[in-house]
Every structure is written in C-alpha cells, then in structure tokens.
Amino acid sequence: MIKNLGYIVLILIGVSCGSDKEDYIPIDQNSSLEFTIPSNFPEPTYNVTLNPPTEKGFELGKKLFYDGRLSSDGVISCGFCHIQDFAFTHHTHIVSHGVNGALGTRNAQPLHNLAFMNEFTWDGAAIHLDLQPIIPITAEVEMNESFTGIIKKLEEQPEYVKLFAEAFEDQKINSENLLKALSQFMIMMISSNSKYDKIERNEGSVFTAEETAGFELFASKCASCHAGTLFTDQSYRNNGLSINPQYNDIGRNRVTGLASDLHKFKVPTLRNIELTFPYMHDGRLKTLKDVLDHYSDGMVDSETIDPLFKNPDRTVMGIPMTEEEKNQIISFLKTLTDDDFVNDNRFSEF
Ligand code: HEC
Numbered sequence: 227m228i229k230n231l232g233y234i235v236l237i238l239i240g241v242s243c244g245s246d247k248e249d250y251i252p253i254d255q256n257s258s259l260e261f262t263i264p265s266n267f268p269e270p271t272y273n274v275t276l277n278p279p280t281e282k283g284f285e286l287g288k289k290l291f292y293d294g295r296l297s298s299d300g301v302i303s304c305g306f307c308h309i310q311d312f313a314f315t316h317h318t319h320i321v322s323h324g325v326n327g328a329l330g331t332r333n334a335q336p337l338h339n340l341a342f343m344n345e346f347t348w349d350g351a352a353i354h355l356d357l358q359p360i361i362p363i364t365a366e367v368e369m370n371e372s373f374t375g376i377i378k379k380l381e382e383q384p385e386y387v388k389l390f391a392e393a394f395e396d397q398k399i400n401s402e403n404l405l406k407a408l409s410q411f412m413i414m415m416i417s418s419n420s421k422y423d424k425i426e427r428n429e430g431s432v433f434t435a436e437e438t439a440g441f442e443l444f445a446s447k448c449a450s451c452h453a454g455t456l457f458t459d460q461s462y463r464n465n466g467l468s469i470n471p472q473y474n475d476i477g478r479n480r481v482t483g484l485a486s487d488l489h490k491f492k493v494p495t496l497r498n499i500e501l502t503f504p505y506m507h508d509g510r511l512k513t514l515k516d517v518l519d520h521y522s523d524g525m526v527d528s529e530t531i532d533p534l535f536k537n538p539d540r541t542v543m544g545i546p547m548t549e550e551e552k553n554q555i556i557s558f559l560k561t562l563t564d565d566d567f568v569n570d571n572r573f574s575e576f
C-alpha cells in the first residue's frame with residue numbers, strides 16, 4: 227500500500243516537473259477578465275489599464291494570497307488573517323496574529339472594493355494597492371519574510387514557474403509580477419450586491435419600516451464621514467476613542483508627522499459591517515450596539531477629536547441617540563451585508 231502511494235507521488239512529481247515552457251498556455255491565449263464597475267459605484271482609483279486582470283494573473287494572485295510560503299514560518303498566508311466568510315477580516319482576533327503567534331497592534335481590515343480606495347491601511351501608510359502587501363510580507367509580527375526568500379521558494383515550485391510564465395509577458399518570477407498578481411486578485415473583489423445596493427439600483431428590493439428609519443438617521447448622523455456608496459469619505463479622523471495604553475497607536479500622525487493628525491484613523495467603509503466584528507482600529511468594540519453606545523455616550527475629548535462631535539460651546543456631545551434609534555441604525559447597517567460576495571467561489575481558497 228505504502229509502496230503504491232510512493233509510486234503515485236513519483237508519477238505526479240514526474241508529470242509536473244516534465245512540463246517545460248512548451249506546455250504553457252501562450253500569453254496571447256491568457257484571456258482577460260472583465261473588470262465591471264457597478265452602476266452605483268464611482269470610477270476606480272486603481273488604473274486597471276496598467277495591470278489589466280487576466281485569467282492567469284488572477285489565478286496566480288489567488289494562489290499567492292492563500293499560500294503560507296509568503297511567510298517565514300510557511301503557515302501565515304494573506305488568507306490566514308483575511309477570511310472570506312467575514313468579508314476578509316481576521317475573525318475572533320482583536321488584533322492580528324502573525325508568524326509564531328506574534329501579535330500585531332491593529333485589527334485586520336476587510337478586503338473589498340479596494341480598486342476604489344485612494345490609500346490603504348488604517349493610517350494610509352500605503353499609497354498604492356500594488357505596494358500594500360509589502361507591509362504584511364515584511365512586518366516581523368505578520369509574515370516576517372523577504373521578497374528574495376519568497377522568490378526562491380516559488381522558483382522551486384513548477385506550478386508557480388508555469389503560472390508566472392502564463393500570466394506575464396516577461397515570464398519572470400519577481401516581486402513586481404508577484405505584487406501585480408496579488409492586485410489582479412484583489413481588485414476583482416468587488417462587493418456590490420447587498421440589499422442596500424439592490425435598492426439603490428432599483429432592482430426590486432425594498433427597506434422595511436425599521437430599515438428606512440435607520441437609513442434616515444444614518445444619513446443625518448453618520449454619512450458626513452461614512453459617505454457615499456463606499457460608506458467612507460476616505461479621510462482620517464478622530465472619532466473620540468480613548469487612547470489605548472497597550473498600543474498608544476498615534477494613527478495618521480505616524481505617516482504625516484503632523485500634530486494635527488495625532489490619533490486620527492481612516493474612516494472605514496461600513497459595507498459588510500455585520501460580519502467584520504470586532505470594531506475600530508484595535509478591535510476594542512465587540513458589537514454594533516457597543517459602537518453606537520460609544521458614539522452616544524463613550525466619547526473622550528482630545529485635541530484632535532472631530533469637530534462634528536462637539537456642540538457650539540466646544541464640549542463633546544457625541545451623537546445623541548435613543549435606544550430605539552440605535553436599533554434602527556443597526557437594522558439599516560445589516561442591509562450592507564453582501565452574501566453573494568462572501569460566498570463567491572472565485573475568491574475562495576478551495
Ligand atoms: C498577520 C495578519 C495579516 C496578514 C498575514 C496579512 N494582513 Fe493584510 N491587514 C492586516 C491588518 C492588521 C491590516 C491593517 C493594517 C494597518 O492598518 O496597519 C491589514 C490591511 C490590509 C490591506 C489594506 C486594506 C484597506 O482597506 O486599506 C490590504 C489591501 C491587505 N491587508 C492585504 C493583504 C495581503 C495581500 C496580504 C498577504 C500578502 C496580507 N494582507 C496579509 C492583517 C494581515
């Protein structure tokens with residue numbers, strides 16, 4: 227029995243090693259994938275013409291996304307911290323957890339609609355999607371790897387040699403192609419099929435009375451920051467969280483050095499918010515009810531707190547809301563859940 231298994235494995239290895247470049251699908255037969263902008267979305271910020279997604283580029287990007295070889299311990303893949311069922315966040319993890327159990331300081335962000343974002347991470351440290359993965363790959367508490375190390379590992383895998391050759395004209399396994407492939411995978415991750423979207427596009431769905439009430443409250447109390455169809459104006463703001471002494475995360479100030487940016491974080495999208503708990507940059511709030519309690523009663527004053535949360539006497543008033551109003555807002559927020567997206571097999575590991 228064991229002998230037979232060994233024999234089969236040998237045959238398999240033999241077959242895959244045997245595939246030399248002549249067996250590859252030629253680059254001109256690598257079909258392009260359609261990048262479709264939902265009709266209720268703005269123009270993308272990602273220049274798709276510079277890195278047009280193709281079938282093979284996407285397949286390669288997905289394989290890399292789920293491959294532990296991108297980390298020093300061989301275990302931590304991008305998909306380890308970004309889990310599809312939870313809109314690609316790290317479920318149950320307040321802050322992310324990388325190689326050898328190392329703890330980070332921030333809550334993993336959801337990955338969707340990235341082609342429409344100007345800057346990336348909670349403080350905007352990455353100014354282009356193609357550059358963003360360099361941060362987790364090289365961070366000691368995340369994947370703790372180097373590109374040289376990864377490329378060496380990938381070159382030993384016939385499957386990768388073939389996929390890189392099929393996906394890119396120069397056929398090379400290098401960091402540029404690796405990052406481009408990851409972006410091709412990530413820009414296709416568009417979440418635009420929630421109940422809210424179907425209502426916005428007049429596709430036959432309707433809000434319940436509770437959701438309508440929540441929608442109106444949201445429009446008057448929240449949409450100045452969680453703006454537009456992406457539910458973020460992409461600015462950096464301080465929403466009155468107390469300073470967490472464990473991390474003392476200075477936020478946007480880390481990137482700009484400006485005192486006026488201390489403790490400001492990117493206004494997060496609220497799409498799929500029902501699935502992406504816990505909340506805030508350090509995952510300190512467990513439920514949506516906790517979030518609304520923070521806005522009504524939990525805010526802490528500081529030099530950089532957003533003026534929107536202050537009354538004309540410049541004292542903090544937060545966002546006054548009754549319990550009923552909070553429930554209505556939560557009902558509305560749940561219409562932003564996109565089941566099609568979290569179940570879309572194109573993005574799944576298996
Ligand atoms: C150890 C957990 C972990 C791993 C592994 C990881 N990430 Fe992340 N990811 C995070 C955290 C935490 C953040 C927020 C980082 C910050 O604000 O500094 C994040 C942020 C991002 C963002 C920015 C999203 C936005 O809206 O701005 C992208 C894109 C992303 N990750 C892609 C990837 C890719 C691609 C990989 C694999 C190469 C990867 N991540 C690996 C935890 C992880």
Ligand code: HEC
Binds near residue numbers: 449463464521532
């Ligand atoms: C002045 C701008 C502003 C207003 C108004 C505002 N928010 Fe926020 N919101 C933010 C910022 C900034 C963050 C991220 C803060 C952090 O993590 O440090 C945030 C975070 C959140 C989060 C957590 C998201 C996540 O991925 O962890 C939720 C949920 C949320 N807000 C809902 C609301 C609701 C509901 C309202 C209205 C009642 C509202 N916000 C009003 C700026 C605002």
